Amino acid sequence: MTPNAICTPPHDHDTYRWSMVVDLDKCIGCSACTAACYAENNIGVAGLEQVLKGREMSWLRVERYLDSDYPEKTTFLPMLCQHCDNAPCEAVCPVYAPHHSKEGLNNQIYNRCIGTRFCSQNCPYKVRRFNWFTWETPSPLNLQLNPDVTARSKGVMEKCSFCIQRIKFAHGIAKDENRPVRDGEIQPACLQSCPTGALIFGNLMDPGSRVRKLAADPRAYQVLGYLNTKPAVIYLKKVLPEI
Amino acid sequence: MTNDGASPKLTYAQIDQTVLDTLRPATRPYWITIALLFLGVLLGAACWLYQIFSGIGVGGQNNPVAWGTYLINFVFWVGIAHSGTLISAILHLFRAGWRNPIARAAETMTVFAVCTAGLFPFIHLGRVWVVFYMLPYPTQRGLWPNFLSPLMFDVIAISTYLIVSSLFWYTGMLPDLATVRDRSEGLRKKIFTILSLGWTGEHEHWRHFSRTYLFFAALATPLVISVHSVVSWDFALGVVPGWHTTIFAPYFVAGAIHSGLAMVLTLMIPLRKIFHYEKIITLSVLENVAKTIIFTGLIVAFAYSTEYFMAWYSHNVVELETFRWRAVGDYSLQFWIMVTCNTVIPLLFFFKKIRTTIVWLFIISLIVNIGMWFERFVIIIGSVAHDFIPHAWGLYAPTAIEFGIMLGSFCLFFFLFVLFVKHLPSVSMTEIKETAHAGENHGG
Ligand code: SF4
Numbered sequence A: 001m002t003p004n005a006i007c008t009p010p011h012d013h014d015t016y017r018w019s020m021v022v023d024l025d026k027c028i029g030c031s032a033c034t035a036a037c038y039a040e041n042n043i044g045v046a047g048l049e050q051v052l053k054g055r056e057m058s059w060l061r062v063e064r065y066l067d068s069d070y071p072e073k074t075t076f077l078p079m080l081c082q083h084c085d086n087a088p089c090e091a092v093c094p095v096y097a098p099h100h101s102k103e104g105l106n107n108q109i110y111n112r113c114i115g116t117r118f119c120s121q122n123c124p125y126k127v128r129r130f131n132w133f134t135w136e137t138p139s140p141l142n143l144q145l146n147p148d149v150t151a152r153s154k155g156v157m158e159k160c161s162f163c164i165q166r167i168k169f170a171h172g173i174a175k176d177e178n179r180p181v182r183d184g185e186i187q188p189a190c191l192q193s194c195p196t197g198a199l200i201f202g203n204l205m206d207p208g209s210r211v212r213k214l215a216a217d218p219r220a221y222q223v224l225g226y227l228n229t230k231p232a233v234i235y236l237k238k239v240l241p242e243i
Numbered sequence B: 001m002t003n004d005g006a007s008p009k010l011t012y013a014q015i016d017q018t019v020l021d022t023l024r025p026a027t028r029p030y031w032i033t034i035a036l037l038f039l040g041v042l043l044g045a046a047c048w049l050y051q052i053f054s055g056i057g058v059g060g061q062n063n064p065v066a067w068g069t070y071l072i073n074f075v076f077w078v079g080i081a082h083s084g085t086l087i088s089a090i091l092h093l094f095r096a097g098w099r100n101p102i103a104r105a106a107e108t109m110t111v112f113a114v115c116t117a118g119l120f121p122f123i124h125l126g127r128v129w130v131v132f133y134m135l136p137y138p139t140q141r142g143l144w145p146n147f148l149s150p151l152m153f154d155v156i157a158i159s160t161y162l163i164v165s166s167l168f169w170y171t172g173m174l175p176d177l178a179t180v181r182d183r184s185e186g187l188r189k190k191i192f193t194i195l196s197l198g199w200t201g202e203h204e205h206w207r208h209f210s211r212t213y214l215f216f217a218a219l220a221t222p223l224v225i226s227v228h229s230v231v232s233w234d235f236a237l238g239v240v241p242g243w244h245t246t247i248f249a250p251y252f253v254a255g256a257i258h259s260g261l262a263m264v265l266t267l268m269i270p271l272r273k274i275f276h277y278e279k280i281i282t283l284s285v286l287e288n289v290a291k292t293i294i295f296t297g298l299i300v301a302f303a304y305s306t307e308y309f310m311a312w313y314s315h316n317v318v319e320l321e322t323f324r325w326r327a328v329g330d331y332s333l334q335f336w337i338m339v340t341c342n343t344v345i346p347l348l349f350f351f352k353k354i355r356t357t358i359v360w361l362f363i364i365s366l367i368v369n370i371g372m373w374f375e376r377f378v379i380i381i382g383s384v385a386h387d388f389i390p391h392a393w394g395l396y397a398p399t400a401i402e403f404g405i406m407l408g409s410f411c412l413f414f415f416l417f418v419l420f421v422k423h424l425p426s427v428s429m430t431e432i433k434e435t436a437h438a439g440e441n442h443g444g
């Protein structure tokens, strides 16, 4: 048995490393991204009672930070799976259900998940969502389910996939045309719905991509970067007038 | 080396008689107790079935607190399981004769507590029906369990512990099983003939027996340390503040022994009363357990304060906030229950009057059990409820289903234990005779 068979393999990315940049200066906290994510990824609707128990299923949440000195000033921070390169959620799963792809995605394999919820406990961003029940999609909601996305049932963990179905789709077209995926060709649902263009998605390995350029911006930072989780989501700090 | 374990006044025949008396046909109250406990087990099983069919959501877990009472109970029962082996193996190696009268019952407690603990990871799983994914079986797709996950460490550690402690328990019981066989007839004789594996008590048997027992003790000793260290790594290997500390392994082992000793008192005090073991399980045996509880309580207190010191010393904001919130936040009541019950109240055992009064021993042992349950609550729930991202903070409270399963687990443990005391010798006649004879136990 090779060492890789018993340990988490090292992550090398050759052509692609998917990444998202979130410009906090542009985000107005409208939550269109959250709604789009629900629609695209067949996310369960838990209902008021369950949400009050802390069982909201959204993969992307918009965090609000208020400044107590200036109550009218709010910073919105869209928080989603950071697709950490050094993901704390992956190491603790006994069955490798969270799996690191060679394109840098942290994939959740629903079929493999046994529901220990250790990944969720160990995710510092708390972005993982567990299916506490099999959620219902009463008619006519069932008609809007996305056929490209797996349905999840009770007992499995899920979280933002960077809209992997769209990434695969772009890969397919690029392969047909015998070329690499172009910058801007992939639009995750959240990005597509954002009215202000606060979200930018692309390949960090491509020196000409927008995300690569923005990652070099002096405002760029990673949430909890000091934990060395190496997130693929890069935030651009909100510039406040008085600073 | 002490001879205070058994009263030297007892003859061999009296020892046998006292122990064998406990195996007399049971009375009606006994069967009523058994029936009630079994009902409790059924109730717990029903709650679990309901949970399997509806989803884990019938418990109180949520985001961010995805681990609830199931894992609290898991760690609690593994903790209880510790003292049995501590008493039967480590104290055997140290030749502490006072452990002889309680070693058998404590060892039994270990075996049953590991069994009870072992159920909780299953109860906890979101999809228990695919739990076999955790086994390293060959598959077409080349899938393998992740041996980097502390949960895989748990599987290995707990199953090893269960196997070794059951074997140790059974081996130690062999001569006693033969004694029962010799003094009984009918069906019981047949059963005990099989169980005693042809023991005749000849010199060669004794020689092999004491060697084996000694080797098992030596094998079980590192396991006492390793099992709860491994359980502590479920937390210490995570990144969550309040979990991620290097002190966890020794801290958990000390805590486990603390709770295990308390459970020994809780079980032993009624046992000696009901079965008239007063001359065998003497007050000074209980007193020695109480003295050990003072010691483990002090270690636990030291661990609590080390955590605070490290949080302060680290200057890490998240760490500082976690520990500030622990003492004054939403779960501060649980925190102070934990501190008081585990570290302050056991100090009362410093007073000779208290540690030699049965009632006090019993009450304080119960208090320590409660305190240790809340210690697990504070660590498991409190840490994730209030970790890195303030927007994700949340609270958790157990539901009726969880309480049902918890009640079921306690009933299961006591059900097995009550069955044991009436059907197998709950005190080791062999070891008592050795103590009575030489003031020292066997194996040397
Ligand atoms: S953000 Fe959380 S769920 Fe996503 S890869 Fe990192 S640790 Fe895993």
Ligand code: SF4
Binding pocket: A026, A027, A028, A029, A030, A031, A032, A033, A034, A062, A076, A078, A190, A193, A194, A195, A196, A197, A198, A199
């Ligand atoms: S859709 Fe865009 S602006 Fe609206 S909350 Fe999401 S990121 Fe912010």
